[in-house]
Amino acid sequence: xxxxxxxxxxxxxxxxxxxxxxxxxxxxxxxxxxQFATNxxxxxxVGLAADGGVYVLMAIGLNVVVGFAGxxxxxxxxxxAIGSYxxxxxxxxxxxxTPIGHAAHVPFWLLIFIAMFxxxxxxxxxxxxxxxxxxxxxxxxTLGFGEIVPSVFRNGKIWTGGVPGISALDVxxxxxxxxxxxxxxxxxxxxxxxxxxxxxxTAYYVLMVILITGVVILVHNLQNSRLGRAWMAVREDExxxxxxxxxxxxxxxxxxSIGAATSGFAGAFYGAKxxxxxxxxxxxxxxxxxxxxxxxxxxGNIPGAMVGAIVLYFILFQFLPNAPAQIESLATxxxxxxxxxATPNGWPGLGEEVSRAKYVIxxxxxxxxxxLRPQGLLPSQVxxxxxxxxxxxxxxxxxx
Amino acid sequence: xxxxxxxxxxxxxxxxxxxxxxxxxxDVPAGEVFALIGPNGAGKTTMFNxxxxxxxxxxxxxxxxxxxxxxxxxxxxxxxxxxxxxxxIRLFEYMSALDNVRLGHHCRxxxxxxxxxxxxxxERREERRIxxxxxxxxxxVGLDHHAENYxxxxxxxxxxxxxxxxxxxxxxxxxxxxxxxxxxxxxxxxELMELVGTILKRxxxxxxxxxxxxVVMQASQRIVVLDHGExxxxxxxxxxxxxxxxxxxxxxxxx
Numbered sequence: 180x181x182x183x184x185x186x187x188x189x190x191x192x193x194x195x196x197x198x199x200x201x202x203x204x205x206x207x208x209x210x211x212x213x214q215f216a217t218n219x220x221x222x223x224x225v226g227l228a229a230d231g232g233v234y235v236l237m238a239i240g241l242n243v244v245v246g247f248a249g250x251x252x253x254x255x256x257x258x259x260a261i262g263s264y265x266x267x268x269x270x271x272x273x274x275x276x277t278p279i280g281h282a283a284h285v286p287f288w289l290l291i292f293i294a295m296f297x298x299x300x301x302x303x304x305x306x307x308x309x310x311x312x313x314x315x316x317x318x319x320x321t322l323g324f325g326e327i328v329p330s331v332f333r334n335g336k337i338w339t340g341g342v343p344g345i346s347a348l349d350v351x352x353x354x355x356x357x358x359x360x361x362x363x364x365x366x367x368x369x370x371x372x373x374x375x376x377x378x379x380x381t382a383y384y385v386l387m388v389i390l391i392t393g394v395v396i397l398v399h400n401l402q403n404s405r406l407g408r409a410w411m412a413v414r415e416d417e418x419x420x421x422x423x424x425x426x427x428x429x430x431x432x433x434x435x436s437i438g439a440a441t442s443g444f445a446g447a448f449y450g451a452k453x454x455x456x457x458x459x460x461x462x463x464x465x466x467x468x469x470x471x472x473x474x475x476x477x478x479g480n481i482p483g484a485m486v487g488a489i490v491l492y493f494i495l496f497q498f499l500p501n502a503p504a505q506i507e508s509l510a511t512x513x514x515x516x517x518x519x520x521a522t523p524n525g526w527p528g529l530g531e532e533v534s535r536a537k538y539v540i541x542x543x544x545x546x547x548x549x550x551l552r553p554q555g556l557l558p559s560q561v562x563x564x565x566x567x568x569x570x571x572x573x574x575x576x577x578x579x
Numbered sequence: 580x581x582x583x584x585x586x587x588x589x590x591x592x593x594x595x596x597x598x599x600x601x602x603x604x605x606d607v608p609a610g611e612v613f614a615l616i617g618p619n620g621a622g623k624t625t626m627f628n629x630x631x632x633x634x635x636x637x638x639x640x641x642x643x644x645x646x647x648x649x650x651x652x653x654x655x656x657x658x659x660x661x662x663x664x665x666x667x668i669r670l671f672e673y674m675s676a677l678d679n680v681r682l683g684h685h686c687r688x689x690x691x692x693x694x695x696x697x698x699x700x701x702e703r704r705e706e707r708r709i710x711x712x713x714x715x716x717x718x719x720v721g722l723d724h725h726a727e728n729y730x731x732x733x734x735x736x737x738x739x740x741x742x743x744x745x746x747x748x749x750x751x752x753x754x755x756x757x758x759x760x761x762x763x764x765x766x767x768x769x770e771l772m773e774l775v776g777t778i779l780k781r782x783x784x785x786x787x788x789x790x791x792x793x794v795v796m797q798a799s800q801r802i803v804v805l806d807h808g809e810x811x812x813x814x815x816x817x818x819x820x821x822x823x824x825x826x827x828x829x830x831x832x833x834x
């Protein structure tokens with residue numbers, strides 16, 4: 180193992196293509212492997228992965244804002260909410276109960292782009308007056324925005340469905356579909372209308388993989404363009420960037436809008452898959468989770484943000500919920516089964532104890548990863564340099 | 580069009596109660612090396628910052644190529660054709676030397692968001708073109724072998740030259756150099772003067788702040804002297820050298 184590692188270290192200067200390739204292969208084979216491993220009852224896991232894709236999309240978008248342009252955004256979930264609500268309002272019977280009186284059923288394929296533009300517009304609207312602020316001040320303003328938006332949706336009365344939110348949203352439909360051995364049919368097209376329902380989560384998964392692939396290609400192009408360079412320059416030295424002819428305000432505004440657009444895109448998908456939106460789903464915790472994904476994965480690096488999102492999502496939504504049951508069976512198998520039962524003197528049972536300590540465990544995992552890999556799981560080359568440089572300067576300062 | 584590329588008239592900059600630049604007027608002739616000198620704290624860099632739009636002047640006007648540029652933001656000054664370097668080097672440290680220079684092309688590039696997103700043929704061609712041009716500029720300042728190095732890993736003298744290359748990338752008509760020879764060895768100063776000569780030949784006017792009198796007297800055709808924010812002298816190097824007020828400003832009044 181270590182030989183392979185040393186070889187890779189010596190010969191692979193840029194691990195990103197490998198990371199992309201591995202992720203793509205894993206994404207393609209994931210449903211097959213899961214169905215095989217669970218004897219065909221893995222739909223739930225595939226659906227979970229599709230939900231995870233929503234976070235991957237958001238991490239890619241936030242990475243543009245935080246990683247590329249260096250703008251700390253603590254209210255990122257607001258754009259996610261805006262995307263979801265745009266979808267919910269325009270793709271359900273909801274408008275029928277508002278004073279407008281006519282339900283709109285815009286198709287998913289169009290609406291996902293509308294949601295994207297609405298979110299981008301909201302990003303520009305928030306950015307225009309606030310992007311003059313720097314660092315911490317901007318963070319506080321975005322934090323406020325992140326609180327305001329869900330609150331507006333919660334109190335939007337008839338227009339936004341209030342506290343219960345909006346339910347029974349349209350599902351995406353396709354006029355054709357590919358069939359094959361996986362549904363016990365010969366490979367080919369069917370011209371039957373295909374509906375993305377909760378009975379066919381693999382379809383959502385495939386759609387998600389396609390969306391992510393598209394977004395990654397576009398964001399990757401941006402990173403290696405005139406705009407990507409300008410973002411880096413603004414992050415490093417705003418005055419020097421301005422003196423070199425970069426309109427720093429518009430460049431930052433674009434970063435904000437593009438990040439928001441990605442989030443809005445993810446929001447529309449999320450609304451469609453869940454078929455339900457409520458302001459409860461877009462709280463501060465979502466913003467922080469996505470930020471943690473970006474930081475933990477490796478700020479400024481697209482595959483890094485994606486890996487961060489996948490790892491954190493797995494921990495939060497698969498590992499931790501299952502941890503109590505796993506621990507109980509582990510205890511039983513090593514002969515400590517007695518620990519699993521509650522006792523009158525206050526011990527709640529091992530499973531319950533673990534379940535209560537869920538977020539302590541989560542916190543410990545986060546701290547552990549950041550201690551072991553402060554640059555993130557898959558850092559950008561620049562961040563790696565910055566970090567080693569910073570620690571060297573600290574060492575020199577300490578020596579003096 | 581007048582022969583003056585830059586005209587500063589009645590420029591005053593106050594920071595609260597402090598007047599950093601006080602009613603200064605001068606014209607920079609096109610195609611020459613123009614120097615701004617003065618003791619520490621005389622307001623030279625403040626003057627540069629007013630010209631490039633970092634500061635908005637309290638009073639007065641900055642006219643560049645017969646266009647009023649007073650108070651327009653730095654990126655617009657760059658677009659209009661004013662490039663600058665900084666007294667304390669301000670490179671993008673964690674970008675390669677090549678990327679630093681490529682960034683300098685930003686305001687001359689015409690790729691739109693759409694082009695960048697989809698890597699259109701236009702964008703590819705433009706990227707290729709500015710990469711080639713950046714390499715030319717790096718060669719001009721003698722850094723072609725360091726194109727892939729991070730700016731922060733370059734030696735001090737190389738960093739100063741890289742800053743000049745980045746400024747040249749904006750395709751300026753006027754180049755403002757803020758103490759370009761600071762910390763240079765005599766050999767490096769000679770090379771710098773040669774570089775300034777090459778820049779002049781490209782039709783770019785050079786406006787510099789410099790403390791090294793040898794460099795100033797040799798390189799520049801015209802000099803303005805500031806002291807405590809006021810213009811105390813203007814003229815050719817010989818005129819300025821013999822000026823009593825200039826001598827006093829630098830050496831103090833004799834009793």
